[in-house]
Amino acid sequence: MRSNVTLGIVGAGGHGIVAMGSLLQRIAASQGYFSRMPRYYTAQIRGGGSAVRLILDSRRLSLPADVLDLLVCFSWEKYLEFETELTLGADTVVIYDDDPPSCMKLPRNSFKIGLSRISQEETGSERNMNLVALGLLSRMLSFDRGRVERVVEEDTALQLLKENIVALDVGESIFAEMSFPDLALEPSRDESPKVVIHGNNAMARAALRAGCRAYFGYPITPSAEVMQDMLEGLFYEQGVFVQAEDEIAAVGMAIGASFVGAKSLTGTSGPGFDLMTESIGLASAAEIPLVVIDVQRCGPSTGIPSKSEQSDLDHAIYGGHGDAPRVVLAPYDIDGCYRLVIEGFNMAEGYQTPVIILSDQWLGQTFVAVNDGFMKSDYNVIERKKPAAEETDGYLRYRVTNDLVSPMAVAGDEGFTYRTTGLTHNQGGAPAFDYETHQSLHQKRWEKLSPLRDRGDLVRVLGNEKATAGIVTWGSSAPFVLETVGQMAVEGELKVCIPELLHPLPHKVVRFVESVERLLVIEMNYSGQLYRYLRSQADLPGDSRPYCRAGGRPFSQRELAEVITEVVK
């Protein structure tokens, strides 16, 4: 029996592709399988193409293989739109509804099964054909029938009808009538049910866990689920939620709510993040805690809204005029999406600064099935430093303290009234126009963040510590690099560094890059943004190079294996 299987499902919008994929994922999760399901879609809501790629794994959370083991195709026309995401090999098993175009040569194990016709005949509607296919697949993969039925019954979106169960039965009978290659999965090693979640879900849950009680946002792909989840969550927490008129208003409201003491969040993607730039500078200047989640997508401008890229790093670190320090964090896996949002709130509140968390479409919208331990762990939650009650006499909002973080009273606190401003200001908050005040204010805002450079715990280093070849990668590129390094079995010949805190850059990253003779920086953007940033922060070895390319398609293991071979040889 196999330990994992990578399958693809493709059809038109309305065929229930994502519904089928997520049912399959949840059925597998209920039996303890790990899984990951990137989805691909085109811009139109109906009539466009829709596809998922799903890896089910009995041992660990892995990445879908480059080549599919199984494809379920409801429409060849739509398949051609996603051909590069759904690569067929000689051994791929293909199940399809109607004849492919004559130009296509199908692998030998291809089965034409009239899914739509059978669905129409047996259930009275073509719309159940995804469930017919699900019934067939659950037998091919040897899932427990009882659990399949339970998951289908529990799906509120399906509004369970008798036809659903009939459709499953029909699918199962197809399995009995035909002879398919063996794709049966071994039982999951760890049978505890897995939670199915994506990065956008995880970030919203983490924000609530960190004590966020105010969210302001504007809909944008691919971050809309963050806003949607915060709407639900804050409803139960009786927090504040506003869908603002634009991202400028959203970030402004978040700053206003934070100014009066609420832990505040806004979430967006590239174009919306651009609009927030000026206000992020304000939060930095006036030292107001603020957390901004940017779920990156292909840019510039509108780019490809539904596809992943890591091209907002420059903007996150440098965006805006006039030397405005901020913190930039970037998770690379699902528990990082959760942990770093809590960390982000801690840093925002603890250092009174804007914190930008760079996620991306891959992390944000790829559903994974994993153990939920990361959501049950204990996390330290840090609250804002406030002035003691007896400090009312001569309270200075921007008093220079040892750690350069000034106790912050909030509107409503008696005895501490002060004025804040984006103007250069003195310790009391009154506008100032002299060089000395200006210079010392810069120093305060930058230097207060310097302890973050010691946060080695936010930099993951793997592989052979003594190796002279190193890879630095970040965000959603990291799991691809780790998977490829594992497949190549070269862990002994190199080391890999994944910084989760990108700015200020931890010393540990600098030590890493200065400890190797050959350095490869892998990231998904055209211009090598992390590579250039590292060059500005450390002495890179003479043999340093980026492997960077535009987003729009995840890295393949084959592609990465080629560049990694170069660096270890």
Next chain:
Amino acid sequence: MTKAGEYRTGVKPIWCSGCGNFGTLTALTKRVLPRLGLPRHKTLIVSGIGCSSRLPAYVDSYGFNSIHGRAVPIAQGAKLARPELTVLVVGGDGDFFSIGAGHLPHVVRRNVNITCIMVNNFIYALTKGQVSPTTPNVRRGEGVFLSHEYYPPVDPLLDMVSYSASTRASFIAQGIATDVAHLEWLIQEGIEHKGFSFITVLTPCVTYNPQWLFEIIREKAFYLRDTEPVLLPESSPERPWLHDPGDISLAFKLAQVPLLEQPLLGVFFRGKSGKPIEDME
């Protein structure tokens, strides 16, 4: 009881001698805030950028002098997160009506219980005299750095009263900086009004307004009084009616009166229905 004068900070205003902004500052610190007995720590004044936006620095309450055009969103976030605060927004015609205009219909439809005071001096003064959305047609050499009549091309002026009436703001009023007693009454009404309030303050800019502008406004100014006939200019096709600030259709008609033909001062509209957003269940 808070005493008069306690609401001023020691910061010296940057405004020119004789600037109309002093009228709004005085109305707030000497009259409105003391009279309403608003605790300083429960009062928040948010502003954007411009001469009038410097006002928070001069009032001893919580204050936030933010960035150009964004005071309204910041004030909403603050009010929604802490509804027990009295939140005022102060800014100029450029701040509210040019760069920040996109936020106004939305704060109106949300009916957030904040009071906006738009100090209209008809000009960008802090940047030394460029036209604003409220600059009337004036001739070159009349004090305005850029005169409409020749260059740049004329953009028709945007009237804040008709704008707020068209978006159905729940409280609409217009005062004048040179009549502080009347202005303080309007601001007090605005603060006490439960819902979004929008108050315009006609404010002379002693440096960049042509001299005739406020001569006309002061000479022709007419005070709206409940149940008394309104004064309409000769150009108006309407016949005067008895002022009723509870009737939005009359507010629409008042909003059609060109400011320089007949400046109207008072409460244009005071809505009764509609719950502020923070009171919604």
